[in-house]
Amino acid sequence: MFNSKYSKALTVILIIVIVAIVGLLIFFGIDVYRKHYVETASGEAMNEFDDQVNKIVSKPQENTILNDVQPNVDLNTIYPDTNTESDNTSSGTNVQYMGYDMIGKIEIPATNVKYPIIADHDMSIKSLNVAIVKMYPDTIELNEIGNTVFAGHNYRNGTFFSNNKRLKNGDKIYITGTDGKKVTYEIYKKYETSTSDSDYMNRDTNGKREISLTTCTDDTKRRLIIWAREV
Numbered sequence: 357m358f359n360s361k362y363s364k365a366l367t368v369i370l371i372i373v374i375v376a377i378v379g380l381l382i383f384f385g386i387d388v389y390r391k392h393y394v395e396t397a398s399g400e401a402m403n404e405f406d407d408q409v410n411k412i413v414s415k416p417q418e419n420t421i422l423n424d425v426q427p428n429v430d431l432n433t434i435y436p437d438t439n440t441e442s443d444n445t446s447s448g449t450n451v452q453y454m455g456y457d458m459i460g461k462i463e464i465p466a467t468n469v470k471y472p473i474i475a476d477h478d479m480s481i482k483s484l485n486v487a488i489v490k491m492y493p494d495t496i497e498l499n500e501i502g503n504t505v506f507a508g509h510n511y512r513n514g515t516f517f518s519n520n521k522r523l524k525n526g527d528k529i530y531i532t533g534t535d536g537k538k539v540t541y542e543i544y545k546k547y548e549t550s551t552s553d554s555d556y557m558n559r560d561t562n563g564k565r566e567i568s569l570t571t572c573t574d575d576t577k578r579r580l581i582i583w584a585r586e587v
Contacts, residue, residue: 394486394515401453401472402461408451409536454486460498462488462506463530467519473498473506473531484509488516491570492557498533505557505568510580517571520580529584531567541567541584548578556581 451458456474463470475496476483483489484507490498492505508517525543532538549556556568565586573580 397454398471398487401451401458402470405451405458405461405472409532409534412534412536456483456487457496458487459490459496460531460533463532464523464527465530466523466527469516469519471508471516479507498531499537499539499565501561501563501565503557503559503561503566503568504531505570507570510571510574510576517569517580520569520571520582521574523582528587529567529569539565540587541565542587543582543584545583546581548573548580551577551579553579556583561585 451472453472453474456476458472459475460473461471462473472487473490474483474487475490477491477494479489479491488506488508490496490504491507493500493502498504508520510516510518510520512518523543523546525546527543529541529543530538531541551572556570559566559568567584569582569584571580572578
């Protein structure tokens with residue numbers, strides 16, 4: 357009877373172990389799939405973004421040649437989409453990424469980060485799950501004078517801002533807007549703060565371009581903040 361009970365106990369333990377292993381495999385499998393999906397989708401979006409930016413950047417050069425030859429030509433008639441007037445919509449590209457307007461891209465070589473930037477000032481869970489979000493100020497332009505805040509998730513699979521903890525002073529961050537201009541920023545401050553602290557957002561930059569990156573710490577109890585200035 358003792359052996360019978362012992363065998364049943366071993367069987368129950370074995371079943372529990374198998375279920376736990378299968379659960380872990382599914383759990384990590386979903387993480388791997390999510391990382392592959394995000395990186396593939398973001399790569400395609402950024403390629404499309406680069407193609408459109410290159411077309412936009414090349415048009416002023418064409419316009420200049422035409423203007424030299426025919427000074428009275430109305431360039432807006434020939435290239436109507438080069439009008440630089442803004443009505444608070446993104447000038448230039450119109451790349452859609454996961455249902456959002458892609459307003460630029462961010463690159464951080466030190467952590468192999470290269471992702472689309474989208475504008476969602478409501479900071480919805482959906483937007484943070486698919487890209488880097490421009491959190492502040494409430495505009496869709498990038499590389500503005502002042503402080504611009506970008507938020508990204510900290511995932512186990514290493515996507516988005518998961519490896520910001522590895523960044524250090526002197527590391528470079530590149531932000532490209534829809535005008536095709538890539539601005540280089542250099543990290544000069546990194547610290548943790550409470551989840552309720554927002555002082556880093558609206559801060560004085562003395563008329564310079566600066567950016568702030570925000571993400572949660574590994575235990576999700578605090579925020580990891582990084583400041584960088586244009587160089």
